[in-house]
Amino acid sequence: MSSYVPTIAAMAFERRASRPVMVGDVQVGGEAPISVQSMTTTKTADVDATLSQVYALRGAGADIVRITCNDAEAAQGLAEIVPRSPVPIIADIHYQYRLALAALEAGVAGLRLNPGNIRKEEHIKAVARAAADAGVSIRVGVNAGSLDKDLLEEFGAPVPEALVRSAQKEIHYLEDVGFYDIKISVKHSTVPRMVESYRLLAEQVDYPLHLGVTEAGPPPGGLIKSVAGISTLLLEGIGDTIRFSLTADPVEEAKAGRQLLEYLGLRERTGLDLIACPSCGRADVDVIKVAEEATAAFEAANLPIQVAIMGCIVNGPGEAREADIGIAAGRGKGHLFIKGQVVRVVPEDEMVAALLDEAERLVEEGVEARLAAADVSAADLAEEARIELLDLQGDANQAAERRANVAEIATGEPE
DSSP, X not given: OOOOOOOOOOOSSOOOOOOOEEETTEEESTTSOOEEEEEOOSOTTOHHHHHHHHHHHHHHTOSEEEEEOOSHHHHHHHHHHGGGOSSOEEEEEOSOHHHHHHHHHHTOSEEEEOTTTOOOHHHHHHHHHHHHHHTOEEEEEEEGGGOOHHHHHHHSSOOHHHXXXXXXXXXXXXXXXXXXXXXXXXXXXXXXXXXXXXXXXXXXXXXOBEEOBTTOBSTXXXXXHHHHHHHHHHTTTOOSEEEOOBSSOHHHHHHHHHHHHHHTTSSOOOSOEEEEOOOOTTOSSXXXXXXXXXXXXXXXXXXXXXXXXXXXXXXXXXXXXXXXXXXXEETTEEEEEETTEEEEEEEGGGHHHHHHHHHHHHHHHOHHHHHHXXXXXXXXXXXXXXXXXXXXXXXXXXXXXXXXXXXXXXXXXOO
């Protein structure tokens, strides 16, 4: 039984209040944790291939998976996929409202409707009535690339105001028939316009919001754009569920989404968070190589822990004291520390193995137990190595000289 419990960082912002909506057994909005979504890239009619990808997405951190329902064969595939899926399935619908009705018959937990290509009011209301009968939620999924032509003509471009107007029009149709289990997205491929679209929408509705930068492209650019847009809004308290839209294996989308939420302190850590110094002339070890080896070892062990790899003992333990566990190199040794306190000293070629061993003990026994079991001589050995390195290499940051110069300016007198 593990004694180590990863915690969620206290949020320094107030989350926007939104009404709760269920997608199967996953709540979106309200006080529910922000959920991660992704979308399969297989042919839905290929049931086994699609299910295999759904399971992979679940393993990578997806809470909800969207699957295209673009023809009758896909709808039939959903009828087999839904009861075998480990997560709620949302059917992605474009153009043909009858496919939404077929997906409901197949048992999906949610629908995504695109207002840009399902435009007839009677069709939208027919789907809403059927979804209400089935207890299924609907996402109004506005996309800048497929905006209603009338709105494009009115606004001249897919500006934030046009995207929000499109969402409001669709919401009106749904509310007309008493349907309120609604989520909304207003995705744009340009990050500033995406951010502004959601800000504008958040001021006007209390429905939960699905965040994403559409057509973000392949990594690393697609990741950077997605993080820029999604994290900006999340840190403002806006957003209830997220999806990274990458030109890549969708498993990478789910991993990235989950990691972002964990790094922002919005979900409990379930996997590795490795931090490392960027390396410098003082480094007594190949930091990049050690970090790569540690990443591979810890990902294989699947430990929910923050690990620090620091290139030297001079500043390493102090700079990384917030990490759960870490190691700093110095004079042929690895100085292993927990919460900044050095607890073991091991040969340099055993650093990664010793770090993994201690991490497994930490997860099993807890921080206090491992600190109590520390080698009492380890801290002294680390300090000796630190002083020796300073004597050999000098103060790379020139701290003493810089302090003296600052003091002279501040007081008007040389120190």
